[in-house]
Amino acid sequence: MEIDPFIFRLSIFILSIFVGYYVVWSVTPSLHTPLMSVTNAISSVIIVGAIIAALAGASDTIFETSNIFGFLAILLAAVNIFGGFLVTQRMLQMYKKKKNK
Amino acid sequence: MSANLSAFFYLVSGILFILALRGLSSPETSRQGNYFGIAGMTISIIITFLSVGNFGEGFIYVLIFLLIGGTIGAVIAFKIPMTAMPELVAGFHSLVGLAAVFVAISAFLKPEAFNLGVIGNIRLASLIEMSLGAAIGAITFSGSIIAFLKLRGIMSGAPITFKGQHILNLILGLTIIFLIYYLCVSQSANIFWTIVLISFIVGVLLIIPIGGADMPVVISMLNSYSGWAAAGIGFTLENTALIITGALVGSSGAILSYIMCKGMNRSFFNVILGGWGATDQTTTSAAKEQKPVKNGNADDAAFLMKNASSVIIVPGYGMAVAQAQHALREMVDVLKKNGVKVSYAIHPVAGRMPGHMNVLLAEANVPYDEVFELEEINNDFANCDVAYVIGANDVTNPVAKSDPQSPIYGMPVLDVEKSKSVLFVKRSLSPGYAGIDNDLFYRDNTLMLFADAKKMTEEIVKSL
Numbered sequence: 001m002e003i004d005p006f007i008f009r010l011s012i013f014i015l016s017i018f019v020g021y022y023v024v025w026s027v028t029p030s031l032h033t034p035l036m037s038v039t040n041a042i043s044s045v046i047i048v049g050a051i052i053a054a055l056a057g058a059s060d061t062i063f064e065t066s067n068i069f070g071f072l073a074i075l076l077a078a079v080n081i082f083g084g085f086l087v088t089q090r091m092l093q094m095y096k097k098k099k100n101k
Numbered sequence: 102m103s104a105n106l107s108a109f110f111y112l113v114s115g116i117l118f119i120l121a122l123r124g125l126s127s128p129e130t131s132r133q134g135n136y137f138g139i140a141g142m143t144i145s146i147i148i149t150f151l152s153v154g155n156f157g158e159g160f161i162y163v164l165i166f167l168l169i170g171g172t173i174g175a176v177i178a179f180k181i182p183m184t185a186m187p188e189l190v191a192g193f194h195s196l197v198g199l200a201a202v203f204v205a206i207s208a209f210l211k212p213e214a215f216n217l218g219v220i221g222n223i224r225l226a227s228l229i230e231m232s233l234g235a236a237i238g239a240i241t242f243s244g245s246i247i248a249f250l251k252l253r254g255i256m257s258g259a260p261i262t263f264k265g266q267h268i269l270n271l272i273l274g275l276t277i278i279f280l281i282y283y284l285c286v287s288q289s290a291n292i293f294w295t296i297v298l299i300s301f302i303v304g305v306l307l308i309i310p311i312g313g314a315d316m317p318v319v320i321s322m323l324n325s326y327s328g329w330a331a332a333g334i335g336f337t338l339e340n341t342a343l344i345i346t347g348a349l350v351g352s353s354g355a356i357l358s359y360i361m362c363k364g365m366n367r368s369f370f371n372v373i374l375g376g377w378g379a380t381d382q383t384t385t386s387a388a389k390e391q392k393p394v395k396n397g398n399a400d401d402a403a404f405l406m407k408n409a410s411s412v413i414i415v416p417g418y419g420m421a422v423a424q425a426q427h428a429l430r431e432m433v434d435v436l437k438k439n440g441v442k443v444s445y446a447i448h449p450v451a452g453r454m455p456g457h458m459n460v461l462l463a464e465a466n467v468p469y470d471e472v473f474e475l476e477e478i479n480n481d482f483a484n485c486d487v488a489y490v491i492g493a494n495d496v497t498n499p500v501a502k503s504d505p506q507s508p509i510y511g512m513p514v515l516d517v518e519k520s521k522s523v524l525f526v527k528r529s530l531s532p533g534y535a536g537i538d539n540d541l542f543y544r545d546n547t548l549m550l551f552a553d554a555k556k557m558t559e560e561i562v563k564s565l
Contacts, residue, residue: 006226009336009344016348019119024353027125029449029474030463032357032456033186035125036324039350040193042118042138043331046200048111048149049338053207054163055155056214066211067159071166073203076196078170079177084193085139086178091186091460092135095128098468 034091041084047077107152108341110144115345117141122349128469145342183464184421187320187453188252191245194323198241201330202297205235208337209293215338221288227337232281232293234333236300241326243304248319251308252453258313266310267374273303311372314418314495316453317361318372325354357455364449364475366501366512394530397548399560402489402524405548407565409486411442413478415515416458417451419492419527423554426465429491432558433467435565444481445472446515448496479516488520490541492554494527498539507537523547526557 027035053070117137124134150160181189208215208231209223217227250256277299284292311319332347362369406412414433420426433443445467451458462472482488490497497517501509517523518541525547532538541547550557 005339006336009339009341012341013332013336013344013348016115016119016345017352020122020349020352021356023119023122023349024356027122028127029360030447030456030459030469030472031125031128031131032360033190033454033460034131034456035122035353036190036320036357036455037186037193038121038125038135038138039324039353040190040197040327042121042142042346043197043327043350044200045114045118045142045145045342045346046197046204046331046334048145048340048343049204049208049334050200051146051149051163052153052215052338053204053211054166055153055159056207056211064211066207066214069203069207069210071162073200073207074163074166075170076200076203078167079174080193080196080200081142081174082171083174083178083189085135085142086175087181087186087189088135088138089132090178091183091463092128092131094183094460094463094466095131095469096463096466097128098470 031092031095034088037084037088037091041081041088044077044080044084047074047081050074050077102148102151102154104152107148110148111340111342112345114141114145114148114342117144118342118346118349122353141342183460184424185253186460187316187457188249190454191249191252191320191323194320194327195242195245195249197327198238198243198245198323198330201238201327201334202235202242204334205231205238205337206293206297208334209235209290217337223288225285228285228288229281230333230336232284232296234330234337235293235297236277236281237326237333238330239297239300240304240307241323241330243301244308244319244326245304245323247305247308248316248323251313252316258316260312261309266306270303270306273299273306277303307373310374313453314450315365315372317364317450317455317457318358318369320454321354321357321361322373323354325351325358328352328354361450361455364513366509394542395545395548397524397550399550399552399557400564401548402550402557403561403564405522405524406436406441406487406489406561407439409441409521411444411481411485412436412487412489413482413485413520414443414445415488415490415493415497415517416445416447416462417491417493417496418453418457419494419554421452421457421461421492423492423556425491425555425558426461426467428555428558428562430462430465430467432562432565435562439565443471444478446475446478446482447472448475448493448515449513451493451496475513475515482516482519485520486522488517488523490517490523490525490527491558492526494532494539495537497541498537500537500540503540509537517541518544518546521546524550526550526552526554528553 050073121138328350335343
């Protein structure tokens with residue numbers, strides 16, 4: 001009997017939860033705020049779905065309702081991607097070690 | 102581009118995202134980690150363009166929207182003051198949530214574009230995945246908006262509760278589940294819209310009963326939700342990058358919520374159901390106000406600290422409100438010049454989001470190896486001459502260790518009272534968020550400095 005591809009995706013999902021569990025516990029508490037902003041940035045990879053939604057169908061019918069939702073989603077995700085990564089970068093730049101004299 | 106090849110590259114992005122989080126295990130590797138994250142995102146976007154393969158007019162529009170959004174994001178990222186980080190993160194969560202809703206709507210309206218079947222006959226599994234993605238996304242959106250308004254101070258941070266609130270939430274939650282089932286049977290668009298609508302309402306109802314100082318839990322929880330919403334959409338789109346990321350973000354947010362709850366010794370449900378201290382406010386406050394308090398000024402504080410050999414600083418939300426972190430750093434610089442050993446003690450729930458105090462201190466150029474977590478530093482209070490409490494309250498209350506009747510009993514607290522003397526900067530004697538009196542105020546070794554955190558610190562600098 002063939003295995004449904006859904007099972008493979010479910011496996012990836014569950015294993016990723018475990019990876020996430022161990023990786024996040026190893027994050028130092030002082031970097032919890034950057035952790036939140038960077039997880040926020042990477043969850044905007046949902047833009048992948050938004051691009052597919054925006055470009056679906058022939059190009060002469062590009063502004064069907066479903067496409068418009070796609071474009072709006074691109075806009076929102078893009079704010080997040082740029083904002084999230086840049087603000088994380090800005091925060092991480094501030095963490096400095098004591099200068100050794 | 103073949104579907105197999107693009108799936109492989111999505112896996113690569115997923116791994117880069119894991120490395121991005123892994124980098125945060127220490128400040129040295131964190132910057133590199135962020136570049137991994139950016140690389141992963143770039144790969145995902147390029148691969149999507151290549152696999153859709155539509156470089157016509159629509160592609161131009163996509164780029165335009167990408168640029169507009171990117172510019173807005175970049176401007177916000179550079180302009181935002183560090184003290185506004187909690188509301189920024191809440192605001193960003195709402196965008197992820199709404200984007201998830203939009204993608205789900207688009208997939209529902211045009212399933213053939215996503216290989217999910219045709220309108221009126223969408224595959225069962227896809228229907229469940231997209232409606233769950235839409236529902237969680239909608240809850241994330243409206244919940245984050247409320248969190249944003251509360252953090253920004255546009256909406257009062259006080260818990261809003263009413264009778265039957267929890268039952269109403271339960272009913273609405275069950276309704277969503279029932280509607281998803283019904284959607285699978287009927288494929289009706291109206292049902293789909295109803296699910297989205299009810300989820301928006303649930304998001305609002307979930308967050309309004311939660312008070313201001315519980316925001317660290319709420320933000321972490323919404324962070325987690327945004328991850329699960331992304332994962333739901335990832336299943337719909339059969340996209341590995343999205344599934345991996347969703348799982349990572351989901352578990353990350355869940356762990357942070359757990360850490361925050363533990364920092365308050367409260368169960369997750371206790372926080373979510375809201376309204377701490379709203380019901381069992383201490384009634385004896387009138388009697389307690391009679392207790393004597395030692396009142397000091399900036400000169401006394403400066404004298405004490407100058408003659409100390411070690412000082413521990415305990416910052417809290419009040420420091421963020423007063424924007425006192427820079428003045429504080431100046432004060433510490435002067436003390437260090439006088440040969441005083443200074444370190445900082447951070448309680449897990451100090452501030453309005455996880456790690457809030459650390460970012461503010463980093464902004465004020467405090468080296469991160471002078472900043473310690475509760476477990477690392479708590480034993481040092483006994484050997485320390487002066488504890489300088491600035492804007493913190495409940496997290497220093499010794500009652501949490503001694504009085505089983507107290508609502509905060511069992512909460513891990515900083516053993517501030519063990520140091521030789523305690524300087525407590527506070528605007529008044531009013532109780533903190535938990536609505537209980539802080540025993541520390543009336544101790545013999547406590548000197549109260551009644552003033553704005555920033556002004557007081559500046560005055561101390563002057564008299565030093």
